[in-house]
Amino acid sequence: MTVVDADVDFGELDRQGGLGVRCLGVVHLYRTFEGHDVVALQGVDLSIRPGERVAFLGPSGSGKSTLLTLLGGIQRPSAGRIFLGDSEISRLPEPELARLRSRRVSTMLQGATRNLLPYATARQNIAFARLALSGAERKQAVPERELLARVGLASVADQVVSTMSGGQRQRLALACAVSTGPQLLLADEPTSQLSHEDRDAVISLIHELGDELGTTIVVVTHQPEVAATFPRTITMKGGRVGLEGRDGAEYVVIGAEGVVHLPTHLAEQWPQGTLVRIEPEESDRLVVSRSAEAVGGAGEGEARTE
Numbered sequence: 001m002t003v004v005d006a007d008v009d010f011g012e013l014d015r016q017g018g019l020g021v022r023c024l025g026v027v028h029l030y031r032t033f034e035g036h037d038v039v040a041l042q043g044v045d046l047s048i049r050p051g052e053r054v055a056f057l058g059p060s061g062s063g064k065s066t067l068l069t070l071l072g073g074i075q076r077p078s079a080g081r082i083f084l085g086d087s088e089i090s091r092l093p094e095p096e097l098a099r100l101r102s103r104r105v106s107t108m109l110q111g112a113t114r115n116l117l118p119y120a121t122a123r124q125n126i127a128f129a130r131l132a133l134s135g136a137e138r139k140q141a142v143p144e145r146e147l148l149a150r151v152g153l154a155s156v157a158d159q160v161v162s163t164m165s166g167g168q169r170q171r172l173a174l175a176c177a178v179s180t181g182p183q184l185l186l187a188d189e190p191t192s193q194l195s196h197e198d199r200d201a202v203i204s205l206i207h208e209l210g211d212e213l214g215t216t217i218v219v220v221t222h223q224p225e226v227a228a229t230f231p232r233t234i235t236m237k238g239g240r241v242g243l244e245g246r247d248g249a250e251y252v253v254i255g256a257e258g259v260v261h262l263p264t265h266l267a268e269q270w271p272q273g274t275l276v277r278i279e280p281e282e283s284d285r286l287v288v289s290r291s292a293e294a295v296g297g298a299g300e301g302e303a304r305t306e
């Protein structure tokens with residue numbers, strides 16, 4: 001099934017463009033039923049500019065979904081600070097946080113049904129997503145049927161969610177998330193259950209939201225084809241920002257207090273505890289040398305950074 005039925009703009013909602021995001025030393029722990037603590041994030045420092053589009057990548061368990069829910073104000077971090085624009089959401093009182101969540105930030109959780117009312121129709125779900133908008137804002141917003149047509153759901157507008165296919169639910173969840181014209185869209189694997197054709201159309205819709213409203217967009221994905229449409233990628237590794245990609249080139253990020261993750265292939269050769277010396281060579285290069293002891297007295301190994 002093809003998704004694109006018609007070009008649609010996102011209405012006349014009076015928004016101020018995208019929200020910037022800043023994380024300072026964000027740590028998040030989960031307490032399991034057995035009483036153990038699981039460290040999901042261990043010191044995330046990150047800035048995303050207003051209107052920027054970013055894909056979060058990384059292996060399963062690296063903390064992508066946790067970070068997304070913290071940015072969306074769904075969970076509060078165990079430690080550290082998170083700013084959306086000028087608001088420090090990690091300290092915002094609950095009523096203000098709820099207002100921010102319902103009007104300025106849309107979070108699409110992993111698994112479409114977690115974002116939808118299963119016994120309501122597609123149109124009712126969109127109306128529900130817009131409940132926090134003012135009457136005037138609702139009038140200005142793109143009509144429900146038009147938005148549903150945009151994600152290929154015009155024919156099931158009055159169908160109950162529980163009778164829809166996985167792909168239809170996924171597209172409806174996206175329609176609900178964009179229906180309020182958010183300043184920040186956070187989407188956890190929005191294309192995971194879609195055909196290639198539908199995946200491409202859904203990603204186009206997400207980028208159109210950015211083009212038309214200047215929305216800041218953060219998408220978690222395991223799909224390289226989806227990541228390739230984003231000018232910036234952030235690869236999470238062990239609860240921290242590991243690598244950053246800009247326009248296809250990958251960079252290791254220097255974290256707080258000068259901490260640097262080695263690229264995976266080097267980390268295997270240079271294991272934890274290896275003694276190294278780091279020295280500047282010219283203004284934009286560092287030379288990392290293994291100690292003679294670390295290479296068994298066979299001379300010094302070397303890695304260069306530029």
Ligand SMILES: Nc1ncnc2c1ncn2[C@@H]1O[C@H](COP(=O)(O)OP(=O)(O)OP(=O)(O)O)[C@@H](O)[C@H]1O
Nearest residue numbers: 030032038039040059060061062063064065066067
């Ligand atoms: N509710 C929870 N209770 C306990 N531990 C949790 C909970 N949610 C996540 N975790 C743990 O936190 C860590 C980070 O999980 P998270 O889901 O954020 O990673 P992820 O990179 O999004 O993984 P995936 O790609 O599989 O979704 C993992 O070790 C995970 O097992």
